[in-house]
Amino acid sequence: MRIHEKDKQDADLEVALECFRNSWDYDELFHYNSSTPIYHYTSPKGFFNILQAGNVNLWFSRYDSLNDVMEGKNIFKIYQAVCDQLRESQLINEEFYQAIYDLQIPGKEFFSYYDESSNTSEIKAQEYERYLCCFSKNRDSLPMWNYYSKEGKYEGYNIGFSFFDMHLHSTHVNDHILKLYTVVYDDREKANQIKKKILFYYSLFKNFKNQITTIRNFLSTFLKSLSLIFKESCFSHEEEVRAILTVSTNQNRFEVKHRQKNGYDIPYIEYSLPITAVKSITIGPLLDEKRTREEVASMLVDRDYNVTDIRASQIPIRY
Numbered sequence: 522m523r524i525h526e527k528d529k530q531d532a533d534l535e536v537a538l539e540c541f542r543n544s545w546d547y548d549e550l551f552h553y554n555s556s557t558p559i560y561h562y563t564s565p566k567g568f569f570n571i572l573q574a575g576n577v578n579l580w581f582s583r584y585d586s587l588n589d590v591m592e593g594k595n596i597f598k599i600y601q602a603v604c605d606q607l608r609e610s611q612l613i614n615e616e617f618y619q620a621i622y623d624l625q626i627p628g629k630e631f632f633s634y635y636d637e638s639s640n641t642s643e644i645k646a647q648e649y650e651r652y653l654c655c656f657s658k659n660r661d662s663l664p665m666w667n668y669y670s671k672e673g674k675y676e677g678y679n680i681g682f683s684f685f686d687m688h689l690h691s692t693h694v695n696d697h698i699l700k701l702y703t704v705v706y707d708d709r710e711k712a713n714q715i716k717k718k719i720l721f722y723y724s725l726f727k728n729f730k731n732q733i734t735t736i737r738n739f740l741s742t743f744l745k746s747l748s749l750i751f752k753e754s755c756f757s758h759e760e761e762v763r764a765i766l767t768v769s770t771n772q773n774r775f776e777v778k779h780r781q782k783n784g785y786d787i788p789y790i791e792y793s794l795p796i797t798a799v800k801s802i803t804i805g806p807l808l809d810e811k812r813t814r815e816e817v818a819s820m821l822v823d824r825d826y827n828v829t830d831i832r833a834s835q836i837p838i839r840y
Contacts (some may be wrong), residue, residue, distance in 0.1 A: 550714065551750050553701035558681040558800045559656035559762045562665045568678040574824040577682075577794040581652035581766045584749055586787040596715075596748040599708060600624075603715045613723045620726075620733050621719070624741045648771070651749060652790050654764040656682065661834050664758040666805050676808065678817075681801030681830070682794070684764075696772035699792075701764050702750045706757040711747075718743060766792060801830035808833070 553559070561579070563571060571578055601622060608618040657665055660681065669677025684701060705711055722736045749765060768775055768790065775790045802821070804813050810833040821828050 551702045551705065553703045553762045556683060556685040557658070558660075558683045559658060559701075560660050560679040560681050560801075560803070561654070561656050562662075562668060562677055562679045564669050565676055565678065568680070569820070571680060572796075572799065572821070572824060572826065575796065577796060577798055579654050579764075579792050579794065581654045581764070581790045581792050583788040584651045584653055584765075586785065586789075587653065594748070595753050596711065596744055596751045597624075599711050599751070600715050600744060603712050603719060607716065607719060612720065616730075617723050617726050621722075621737060621740055624737060624744065649767050649769050652766040652768060653749065654766070654792070655759075656762045656764065658760040658762060660801070660803055661836060662758065662760070663806075663836050666834065666836065669805060677805040679803045679805075680799055681803070682798050683800050684798065696769040696774055698767040699764060700767075701762055704756075704759070704761040704763055705751050706754045708754060711751050714747070715744075766790065796824075796826050799826055799828055801832075802828060804831070804833045806834040806836045 561571070604613075604618055604622050607613045608615065657679075659665065660679065665679070666677055705714075718740070722740060726733060726736055749763065752761070775792070777788050777790060780787050780789060802817055804810060804817065814831055814833065817831055821831075
């Protein structure tokens with residue numbers, strides 16, 4: 522009888538661990554799954570550097586080097602508020618609350634993959650880092666043009682991309698993963714998703730208290746992943762879609778380069794897309810529309826881009 526009970530406990534534990542492994546539902550919740558183009562706003566210099574002859578060259582900055590000083594921190598403020606609310610409403614007990622409240626961001630992260638070079642197709646773990654490239658759903662946004670205002674002129678451009686035509690919205694190979702996510706700004710939505718996750722793990726904790734370390738590790742990794750998707754509400758005007766490039770630290774496909782901006786060192790990776798990913802060009806306000814349109818059209822032809830949707834911003838400003 523005891524043997525059968527132990528077998529059942531082992532089986533139940535394996536089911537629980539499988540639940541842990543398959544609980545990354547943020548991929549479905551926040552994955553940008555629309556074929557509608559998204560727009561990368563950039564300076565004139567950036568514009569001409571991105572649209573190279575033969576390929577698109579995008580820069581992905583390391584996640585901890587972006588201009589939002591609260592990047593990655595907003596989620597922990599909301600997470601702890603949700604923990605407090607769940608304890609006060611007695612939806613989780615004090616033991617679980619104390620165990621999960623003060624989580625730390627993982628210093629190192631790993632993803633699992635099948636080693637295709639192995640005859641056994643064994644699963645291996647690889648340490649990784651994340652790099653981001655930012656896009657907007659809004660093709661003609663005054664707040665976004667404001668980032669590229671210089672000496673009274675809105676000198677920027679934006680480039681419309683479609684990742685779906687070439688299935689680039691979700692790429693997973695041994696040394697890197699590329700996925701698109703819709704950024705979440707609403708604190709209520711953030712709290713609701715975190716609450717669901719905490720209650721999911723609490724249901725497992727009640728039956729497998731000895732797995733609290735595993736639960737903490739999964740929750741920490743989950744929160745770090747969402748920290749790149751959740752942003753402060755003050756940035757909601759950006760209507761951002763993020764391309765997140767997860768790169769193995771042992772890979773040799775991408776060179777990690779460095780640039781300086783306002784005294785900060787920004788590590789970045791150059792990532793190439795086919796020229797067919799480019800669908801449109803928008804010229805910023807106050808640039809000479811006729812002259813700029815002709816220059817852009819000529820440059821695109823010279824570099825073999827087949828883009829006919831070139832238009833000027835319709836924002837009615839004089840200066």
